[in-house]
Amino acid sequence: MIASLDSLSKVVYIQLEARKRVYKTVEFGEWTVLELDQNNQLLAIEMIKPSRVVLKRIAEKYERAELARIDLKSLQNSIN
Numbered sequence: 136m137i138a139s140l141d142s143l144s145k146v147v148y149i150q151l152e153a154r155k156r157v158y159k160t161v162e163f164g165e166w167t168v169l170e171l172d173q174n175n176q177l178l179a180i181e182m183i184k185p186s187r188v189v190l191k192r193i194a195e196k197y198e199r200a201e202l203a204r205i206d207l208k209s210l211q212n213s214i215n
Contacts, residue, residue, distance in 0.1 A: 138205050149180040149205060164189055 137150045158173040163180075167189055170179040177197040182189065185207045194202035 136201055136205075145183070147180075147182045147185045147207070149182075149202070150178070151180075151199065151201075152176070152178045163193060167193070169193070 137153075139148050139150075140146070141148065152172070155172045155176070155178055157170045157178055159171050161169050161171060163169050166183040166186075168181045169177060170181075172178055177193070177199055180190075180193060187207055190202050190205065190207065194200060
């Protein structure tokens, strides 16, 4: 898992699976886009306004407990 920040656009990108092909993107709320494979497995998350609550909902829906280790606060501090 790789979490990165585009400081110019202020978008947080969390890549969970690097070797799989993105089959589709879906909106998950107003400020979040998910990238899924052909089996609807979560590959990546793009968040315009990073939110711990939204990240928790994604982790629960897609059963990705490792999302709890992401330090959104430090990412947010770096864009403010």
